[in-house]
Amino acid sequence: MESGNSTAEDSCPSVGGLRHAGLFGQPSFNFLDVWQHPTYNWHIVGWLACLLFLVITWSVALTLVIRHLRNYYDPQIQRHKLRIILYPPVYATLAWASYLRFDYATTILFFATLFEAFAVYNLYTCLQAYLAPYREEAQGRKEALSTKVLFLFKVNLKSKWGMHFRIIIDILVYQFPIWAIIDALVSLITQSRGLYCESSFSFRGAHVYLVIINFTSLSIILTALFTYLAVFSDQWKAGDIHAHGMFWCVKGPIMAIFYLGELLLSGLVYADVIKGTDGTHSSDHLPWTADEVKSGIYVIVICVTMCIAMLLMLRYFNVDRRMARASPDDNVGHYQQLGGQLTPNKLSPWMAFVDAYLIYIPEFLRNVLCCGVDSFRLARKRIELRARKKRAGGLADAGEHMLATKESYQDSPGYPMSPNYPTNPPPSTYYPSYPQH
Template identity: 75%
Template structure:
């Protein structure tokens, strides 16, 4: 019988195309009676039960929080994003758990998990933007320079934290992650069908290694952008009592843990031969397990545990605000207390809240991504205009200094300077005065620009 200890390096790339991965892994049996008598021969059942336990906890907590928001939907601008984020851990964990049962379809199943992950990142950033909206409206584009440190190491200097430049650049750096996540999922499925994914190897003949590199770069970019975003508006989060860091870690924490530990670390351990397969002699089904299949099972356990922890943290950071919670089941008005005029005193019904939170989700996502593209074009156009203005300003400044120095020299010689065509063109033709400083009052001296 084959040993099953083959490493990822031995797999050929490209491989046979198709959504199902070929290999010795069959459909193992689930004899729950035998697992108590011979647990070491049924590790796949033990892992499956552990994942199921954490999955049930995740779903119970998530559904409780969703129902609580739907019954107390007073602030749509904030709560619609929270409701969307709350479904991210249970849905992602469920899809990962399904890939545990059918690891031969793992790439196809995790395609949908990646989509939910990208939408969750978009939603948490949108939620923070909604919290910041009143402060942005109050600033009204006010130019407020800021200098802060990120991680107490990197210094960031902004000419205006409320300006269009920083806002649009942050949007671009954040939205690139969900957009790339969608592209990544599509590329994974297409290359898997063609046999060029090679997920169990680090061969540069397959798409997997390139996707990992790009994912690492994309994740690093969005983490830097969001950490900077949290640092720039630190005073606003503190002033409004907004748990921005807690909300951030509830979403980005699982993504980082799954990517760095579930993908990179486990792949490295499998490639180095530390994670090994079995030859089937110690299996109730006598099925050999390759190192990749053992790695896949550990990966799913990491996902389910991580998502369960994230959901429990969401009970604190994504729960209904106590000012809006109902006092009793029959209290339709609730405990609503207006806070600086930002919370709407009109509660939506549970069905309308469901429509607002979920049914308009996808159109809103693509609309905002499109608007980000339009804003990026506006920003590029504005930058070009500013550069052109600066160049013209430098030229006019040099010309002005030359004219003033010429005028001063002629005054020292006691002559009456005659205006030249160059000097006349530097000032409006409608001006009744010649282009010299002597004909203007002190408070109306013309600028050399």
């Protein structure tokens, strides 16, 4: 067996094009030979294993989608759940397609990255929808909070319902899906120009830089979401909201795919642990490079991870029992008020489909733009506060602090009760907060 690694520095830049060299898409699929010589047809065994996990994932996903469409009582929350439910099967299907055509893997996984970004966005907006009633109840109220996040660092907030904390979390969360889309586009462009260089850790290629930025972006959003979950832990408990379970259904696969599928497998290829073959132990006698072997293992990791996440969604993304119909003939909607914005009557399956999927992209763009507008407002507000503090500090140095108390003003020389105070003082000595004498 010979190693098929290609991590030399002179392998980057490589030949440009969306299709990169490789024989992974060309081996024969002789299913009858698998039962007689399974060790000579590992690519078929892996393909069948991925297909099995894919069938399970799609079966569970379609079951949940149909349940939501038939019991669509809470559009503010259920639209996000319906979008997240399709994330595991679609991502796994695209990964499985890249298993069949490794030469187009970068192009195929571009669309998988888009679904991943949208899933993260909908996870956060779903949690925001759950918090909406509590936020309206606390409108204008300052509630200080001090809590520990993952027992590692302490967070002190002047008001957990304030604009400052909300916009900061919005920025830290939305940077991940926005960067994921940019990352996918950069991967396609550099791949077409031969500058992606996924098979090497050369700093002359874009792949190593994208991995570093992805690691940073993932760390930022994890910190933000863990903080978000910790700050509103009382609300999750009060509303019986499975926020942590929903979080792991979405972020768990992303973490497993990145840390295990990308970092670990790439490191094993670089360390010559994962090797290529010379074709002597293959039924079609085709050699396999280490990157092609790694790609097959990578897809298996994705399919297994997404299947597990989909099974967890049966618990955390199912239709709430309190929103389900009392009977098959119940079209009025006998449900228990959950504190959210429930519709008086359930929407029809078609209207639910329109609300959940067809208005998705405009809503995503609008919310991202609104986040930018809110960020601008927050920055302007902070600038005004700093300027106000600076002016107040200058007045304090001059002995004319605008926020001076009445008692301190009375004790000051020249106060009207003093016998030496002039009968008609000049206007410059007046203080706006007190009557003129």
